[in-house]
Amino acid sequence: MGIDAPVITIGEPGSFAWKVFHERHPAMIEQVCAATPYGAEVRSRLAELLCETTTGAVSPLDDEAPDHDRWTAWTSEWVGERWAETPFLWAESYFFRKLLAAVGYFEPGPWCGVDPFAPMKSAELRSDATTATLKAFDALPGLAPDERDAAVVRAAVWGNQADLAFQLSTGISGAAGLVSGGSQEFWSLFDAAGPVHLVADNSAGELAADLALIDHLLTTGRADRVVLHVKPTPYYVSDATPADVLGVLRHLVELPGEVSAIGQRVWDGLRDGLIEVRAHPFFCAPLDYRAMPDDLREEFAPAAVTILKGDLNYRRLVGDRFWPATTPFDTAVSYFPSPVAALRVLKSEVVVGLDDATVAELGEGNWRTSGSHALVQTARPA
Numbered sequence: 001m002g003i004d005a006p007v008i009t010i011g012e013p014g015s016f017a018w019k020v021f022h023e024r025h026p027a028m029i030e031q032v033c034a035a036t037p038y039g040a041e042v043r044s045r046l047a048e049l050l051c052e053t054t055t056g057a058v059s060p061l062d063d064e065a066p067d068h069d070r071w072t073a074w075t076s077e078w079v080g081e082r083w084a085e086t087p088f089l090w091a092e093s094y095f096f097r098k099l100l101a102a103v104g105y106f107e108p109g110p111w112c113g114v115d116p117f118a119p120m121k122s123a124e125l126r127s128d129a130t131t132a133t134l135k136a137f138d139a140l141p142g143l144a145p146d147e148r149d150a151a152v153v154r155a156a157v158w159g160n161q162a163d164l165a166f167q168l169s170t171g172i173s174g175a176a177g178l179v180s181g182g183s184q185e186f187w188s189l190f191d192a193a194g195p196v197h198l199v200a201d202n203s204a205g206e207l208a209a210d211l212a213l214i215d216h217l218l219t220t221g222r223a224d225r226v227v228l229h230v231k232p233t234p235y236y237v238s239d240a241t242p243a244d245v246l247g248v249l250r251h252l253v254e255l256p257g258e259v260s261a262i263g264q265r266v267w268d269g270l271r272d273g274l275i276e277v278r279a280h281p282f283f284c285a286p287l288d289y290r291a292m293p294d295d296l297r298e299e300f301a302p303a304a305v306t307i308l309k310g311d312l313n314y315r316r317l318v319g320d321r322f323w324p325a326t327t328p329f330d331t332a333v334s335y336f337p338s339p340v341a342a343l344r345v346l347k348s349e350v351v352v353g354l355d356d357a358t359v360a361e362l363g364e365g366n367w368r369t370s371g372s373h374a375l376v377q378t379a380r381p382a
């Protein structure tokens with residue numbers, strides 16, 4: 001595939017990406033300041049960050065965090081340029097890295113290592129909606145094997161609707177349906193047991209559904225080992241970190257019913273080395289997966305399947321560009337070193353792999369960004 005579709009940038013007033021910076025980020029910063037009693041200095045750094053990213057030029061990092069040099073390499077190309085000219089994927093990721101520095105996450109002091117999004121993730125985990133979703137897992141043991149296969153995939157796909165950054169400006173629309181693929185396509189990718197990698201997205205209900213999928217992969221023998229990849233530091237509000245994996249697991253095992261059994265099996269899987277949690281720095285990189293470093297490529301290469309969850313992973317997988325929606329998915333991901341499955345609710349303008357009839361039926365509405373549609377897409381290495 002020639003990489004010639006236009007890159008999505010944040011400068012076009014009224015565009016989805018522009019609104020993320022001009023509407024979603026101000027609301028998020030207000031929420032962050034309401035959730036933790038940050039003092040005047042932090043609040044003023046956050047205000048400066050908003051001002052810079054909506055009206056100014058890209059400034060370099062001025063912290064001494066352990067990831068400083070890595071980020072300097074990832075950002076040198078854009079420092080000094082106007083934010084409005086920068087690619088959406090790059091800009092949004094750098095915004096979150098700068099937000100962490102602004103709240104004192106990396107410096108000695110009271111806020112060192114304090115996740116500014118933890119209160120939101122915790123509220124989401126304990127919300128009525130998540131509680132109801134987790135209760136629904138009680139039906140799993142009574143289902144026939146194929147229904148159970150379909151149910152865990154459905155939960156993992158639609159769990160991605162619960163994305164806190166997204167809810168800030170959009171709210172959740174109903175689940176209108178899949179625009180591509182489904183449970184059968186997903187399971188057809190698993191022909192022989194082997195290591196399965198799951199690249200997680202959001203914490204709370206989505207991560208609980210992902211843990212249920214991991215449990216199902218192991219208990220049905222589709223996977224002989226699972227590697228769960230999460231973000232090394234807080235990111236995009238609700239993205240899961242290692243601390244969130246532990247928090248969600250502890251929550252699950254304390255609940256009644258099937259989720260407790262799932263939580264306990266995952267707990268045991270972690271203790272016995274059947275499940276491993278990793279947090280490679282590249283999962284917070286402002287780059288797409290074509291640029292993945294060799295060590296990560298070597299980790300994915302022997303995977304029976306790599307499952308990528310969510311909208312951001314999808315943008316990074318296919319490239320954050322205005323692709324024609326009918327661009328074949330397997331062409332877009334032909335560089336990926338293992339069989340790959342994307343499970344994602346559509347929450348940004350990027351989409352590939354649709355057929356002409358679906359594109360015609362969906363028409364011109366806001367189906368790409370409203371969170372009402374989802375997809376399951378799979379491909380094997382070329």
Ligand SMILES: O=P(O)(O)OC[C@@]1(O)O[C@H](CO)[C@@H](O)[C@@H]1O
Nearest residue numbers: 163165166310311312313347348
């Ligand atoms: O990866 P996720 O959690 O599914 O979605 C991340 C997201 O909310 O962030 C971006 C805008 O903030 C959008 O691309 C997308 O909707």
